[in-house]
Amino acid sequence: xxxxxxxxxxxxxxxxxxxxxxxxxxxxxxxxxxxxxxxxxxxxxxxxxxxxxxxxxxxxxxxxxxxxxxxxxxxxxxxxxxxxxxxxxxxxxxxxxxxxxxxxxxxxxxxxxx
Amino acid sequence: xxxxxxxxxxxxxxxxxxxxxxxxxxxxxxxxxxxxxxxxxxxxxxxxxxxxxxxxxxxxxxxxxxxxxxxxxxxxxxxxxxxxxxxxxxxxxxxxxxxxxxxxxxxxxxxxxxx
Numbered sequence: 250x251x252x253x254x255x256x257x258x259x260x261x262x263x264x265x266x267x268x269x270x271x272x273x274x275x276x277x278x279x280x281x282x283x284x285x286x287x288x289x290x291x292x293x294x295x296x297x298x299x300x301x302x303x304x305x306x307x308x309x310x311x312x313x314x315x316x317x318x319x320x321x322x323x324x325x326x327x328x329x330x331x332x333x334x335x336x337x338x339x340x341x342x343x344x345x346x347x348x349x350x351x352x353x354x355x356x357x358x359x360x361x362x363x
Numbered sequence: 364x365x366x367x368x369x370x371x372x373x374x375x376x377x378x379x380x381x382x383x384x385x386x387x388x389x390x391x392x393x394x395x396x397x398x399x400x401x402x403x404x405x406x407x408x409x410x411x412x413x414x415x416x417x418x419x420x421x422x423x424x425x426x427x428x429x430x431x432x433x434x435x436x437x438x439x440x441x442x443x444x445x446x447x448x449x450x451x452x453x454x455x456x457x458x459x460x461x462x463x464x465x466x467x468x469x470x471x472x473x474x475x476x477x478x
Contacts, residue, residue, distance in 0.1 A: 281464060292367075293406070293453065293469040300464045339405060348419035349457075350396065350408035351467060 272340030388456030
């Protein structure tokens with residue numbers, strides 16, 4: 250079955266540490282890729298997205314992600330996290346042949362210790 | 364900037380009752396998506412509408428129905444509620460359902476609790 254996998258369910262980091270959250274998908278077709286963030290008590294917000302072109306995309310708040318087609322991966326990175334980055338992060342995919350619905354990964358809960 | 368509005372924000376129902384959730388998209392957005400997020404789970408796509416017509420259908424139970432109205436707001440109707448329907452229901456809107464590159468903007472969600 251087609252799916253989106255996020256490797257880490259819970260991540261705990263200290264402020265200023267570097268962050269990398271893994272995301273893999275199992276679709277064989279053309280995909281659009283997204284990372285959404287959900288801060289405590291808030292709704293999902295778009296961090297960044299990839300459709301085509303440069304596989305390294307930059308988003309808001311210093312986040313970036315790299316699409317590696319050969320590895321079916323779209324990992325999220327941030328060089329130095331802040332306490333305010335504490336949130337749940339969702340990788341999501343649109344499989345172009347299947348419609349415009351998002352298929353989400355299981356989410357990664359990030360806690361940044363001050 | 365205007366965001367997606369959902370009402371109510373919280374809803375408590377008994378088993379076998381019905382519930383109606385409402386979603387008001389961002390102005391000029393013509394496409395609405397509904398997602399269900401169970402406790403500790405990722406959001407699952409239910410159904411979407413573009414220009415008042417059903418666009419895509421996901422894992423929406425037969426007990427649920429939805430529609431989009433002429434002002435583009437959408438309602439999700441849930442009947443014969445079960446305990447397992449307790450979840451956070453998100454609505455998202457986008458500028459055009461025909462373009463997969465359009466960002467889906469999410470509302471705050473309606474938390475439904477079925478007792």
